[in-house]
Amino acid sequence: MMRLQKFVAVTALAACFAPTFVSADAADDAIDARRGYYQVVKHNAGMLFGMAKGDIAYDAAQAQTFADNLKALADMNTGSMWPQGSDNASKPGKTRALPVAWETYPAILEKQEAFKAASANMAANVGGGLDALLGNIGALGASCKGCHDNYRAKEF
Numbered sequence: 001m002m003r004l005q006k007f008v009a010v011t012a013l014a015a016c017f018a019p020t021f022v023s024a025d026a027a028d029d030a031i032d033a034r035r036g037y038y039q040v041v042k043h044n045a046g047m048l049f050g051m052a053k054g055d056i057a058y059d060a061a062q063a064q065t066f067a068d069n070l071k072a073l074a075d076m077n078t079g080s081m082w083p084q085g086s087d088n089a090s091k092p093g094k095t096r097a098l099p100v101a102w103e104t105y106p107a108i109l110e111k112q113e114a115f116k117a118a119s120a121n122m123a124a125n126v127g128g129g130l131d132a133l134l135g136n137i138g139a140l141g142a143s144c145k146g147c148h149d150n151y152r153a154k155e156f
């Protein structure tokens, strides 16, 4: 219990690797939630990436909304979406989350911190114009890639 409380106290992914028993269905539910969460992350980040590329016209108010959403998502405690037994070795074909995320925990939290910092910087600056968006988009993209390169399989 002490250990669990310590994990919960840490940060966004904190409860994630807590050694709780989870039924097969609960692991499936957690995977659904986790993947849904990242789809919402992608939706909001994708709008900002689109504005950076010029595919979507920059609009300060819209950009602010997407960045605020992203920051809220980054700050969210998603710990319960990462139970033991929800990696791609336990659930092949259902998830791309690599077992190394659990094996090396809490290393993955550094990647989450990078995502949180990049989202916060984006939210603080993006309303200031396209240049402000461009000045922060690299760090945001790098924060996604930094985690995916280590903790997400390329294929299911």
Ligand code: HEC
Pocket: 031, 034, 035, 036, 038, 039, 041, 042, 045, 046, 094, 095, 096, 097, 098, 108, 111, 112, 115, 140, 141, 143, 144, 145, 147, 148, 151, 152
């Ligand atoms: C702390 C690590 C981490 C960060 C930061 C992160 N991701 Fe991911 N992402 C993952 C993992 C792990 C998966 C695999 C989840 C699964 O299959 O269960 C994933 C999956 C995804 C998926 C696929 C979801 C699906 O339907 O299977 C998308 C899209 C995605 N991430 C986008 C992003 C974007 C965009 C960012 C940055 C703005 C980002 N992620 C930041 C770890 C991260």
